Amino acid sequence: MSLLDAARAVREMAYVPYSRFKVGAAIRGRSGAIYRGCNVENVAYPEGTCAEAGAIAAMVAAGETELIEVAVIADSPSPVPPCGGCRQKLAEFARADTPVLLATTEGATLATTVGELLPGRFDAGHMARAE
Structure with a gap:
């Protein structure tokens, strides 16, 4: 399965009762393993989780801390980039x-x-100078 196919499949699992905007993300760890995440909304919007953050959490939970490739997919007129917070993540x-x-x-x-x-x-x- 390609990274994009993994992102496409997990997108269908998104929990988006408020926005109805499903996003899927897949990342490949240094080991070659693929980790997937989908967005999960909450009625208190700031408490939701982005797809990219979910994929990163799955990678870290599996014991990896380096990713070597990313794929993100959404139903949008043009490709949707990660939000600012997920870019930093x-x-x-x-x-x-x-x-x-x-x-x-x-x-x-x-x-x-x-x-x-x-x-x-x-x-x-x-x-570097923080103590």
Whole structure:
């Protein structure tokens, strides 16, 4: 199964009773394993979880902390990029050149990288003087 196929399949599991906007994400860990996540809404909107965050949580729960590829899919007129918070979450576990494939359910795609999604990212190097 391709990474995009994994994202497409998990998208169908999204819990979106309020927005009806299903998103699926799949990430490949350094081991080659695929981790999937879908968005999960809550009536208190800020308490929901993005698909990318769910996939990252699954990866970390499995004992991995490095991702090497990302795919995100939604039913949208154009490929939907991760929100700002998820861009930072992806940057925590990926290199700037990590490939990201954004897709629509109709087949449109946009290939990018974590670094292009989040230029000037905040990382652990900025905290070098913290005690």
